[in-house]
Amino acid sequence: MRKVFKAAVFLLTVASALAGTALLLTWRRGLSARTAPGRTETQAARAVREWFLPARYRRLRNPVACSDETLAQARAHWADHCAGCHANNGSGDSALGRTMYPRPPDMRQAATQTQSDGALYYTIDNGVPLTGMPAFGEAGDGDRDTWKLVCFVRHLPRLSAEEEWSMRKLNPRTPDELAEELEEERFLNGGTPEPAPARSQPHVHK
Amino acid sequence: MTQRLKVTAVLLSFAAALLAHGGMEHVTGFVKAISPESVIVETLKHETVTVRLTAKTEAMKSGVKASLKDLRTGDRVAIHAVKDQAGALEAAEVEWGPAPASAAPRH
Numbered sequence: 047m048r049k050v051f052k053a054a055v056f057l058l059t060v061a062s063a064l065a066g067t068a069l070l071l072t073w074r075r076g077l078s079a080r081t082a083p084g085r086t087e088t089q090a091a092r093a094v095r096e097w098f099l100p101a102r103y104r105r106l107r108n109p110v111a112c113s114d115e116t117l118a119q120a121r122a123h124w125a126d127h128c129a130g131c132h133a134n135n136g137s138g139d140s141a142l143g144r145t146m147y148p149r150p151p152d153m154r155q156a157a158t159q160t161q162s163d164g165a166l167y168y169t170i171d172n173g174v175p176l177t178g179m180p181a182f183g184e185a186g187d188g189d190r191d192t193w194k195l196v197c198f199v200r201h202l203p204r205l206s207a208e209e210e211w212s213m214r215k216l217n218p219r220t221p222d223e224l225a226e227e228l229e230e231e232r233f234l235n236g237g238t239p240e241p242a243p244a245r246s247q248p249h250v251h252k
Numbered sequence: 253m254t255q256r257l258k259v260t261a262v263l264l265s266f267a268a269a270l271l272a273h274g275g276m277e278h279v280t281g282f283v284k285a286i287s288p289e290s291v292i293v294e295t296l297k298h299e300t301v302t303v304r305l306t307a308k309t310e311a312m313k314s315g316v317k318a319s320l321k322d323l324r325t326g327d328r329v330a331i332h333a334v335k336d337q338a339g340a341l342e343a344a345e346v347e348w349g350p351a352p353a354s355a356a357p358r359h
Contacts, residue, residue, distance in 0.1 A: 207310065207317035230280055230330045233296070235350045 079147035106164025112197035120198035125216035314349035
């Protein structure tokens with residue numbers, strides 16, 4: 047009994063020391079999303095996410111056939127809903143993704159690609175608490191649009207430059223930016239070169 | 253509640269701006285000179301702008317991946333560039349040639 051008590055005190059002391067160090071470091075540095083989480087934090091977070099994945103999702107296989115048509119639909123869906131943080135190519139190297147905490151992972155890499163279909167589906171369908179990832183689609187395991195996105199996630203390592211380029215046309219943009227893009231297209235197509243009129247959004251045009 | 257909606261709308265509008273351009277500057281005009289290191293563009297406002305090229309610069313001609321070696325003086329070009337800390341422009345994407353058909357329908 048005494049040994050158990052001593053062990054508990056020892057563990058409590060170590061945990062308190064670690065928590066104290068973490069608090070001290072946070073207090074000195076302040077809270078900021080400018081730095082990416084460290085390796086330990088990333089690994090711990092991934093382990094926790096893995097532990098809490100319901101067992102049946104580990105075994106789920108994608109019920110949707112990943113045809114060219116499916117991929118085209120998922121590509122458009124991704125460009126519209128996901129690329130803002132994850133970038134069109136899934137690298138996470140986007141204007142928002144670069145300073146999110148934690149950073150969106152490079153989904154072309156093994157950490158994502160080795161997950162089961164069900165695990166990928168679960169992440170999209172339920173989001174990831176304490177990150178920027180919200181829950182998308184309908185609850186449950188039958189949202190076909192989400193399964194199509196799983197097809198696209200699997201396709202990311204082989205995404206061609208042309209596919210990525212075509213997605214840019216589907217990324218969200220303001221009416222001013224859309225007008226600007228059309229102006230740019232018109233110019234590239236041989237239209238009369240005209241300086242763009244003043245926009246309500248302050249973009250620098252040289 | 254109304255206040256929250258307003259704040260959300262403002263944040264989303266900023267987010268949309270970032271999403272579309274990724275904080276990039278656009279340089280549109282005619283290629284005045286090109287070298288492996290940079291491209292000089294005469295803009296639509298008749299200004300001369302130099303944009304640095306790097307190994308990471310993507311080149312697309314008419315929506316198809318291309319080589320910057322195919323870019324010629326006099327070509328119409330649209331460059332999306334980022335400013336480095338010294339204020340110099342570095343090209344992320346260089347597009348030229350007739351643009352492919354615009355925006356596929358959204359689902």
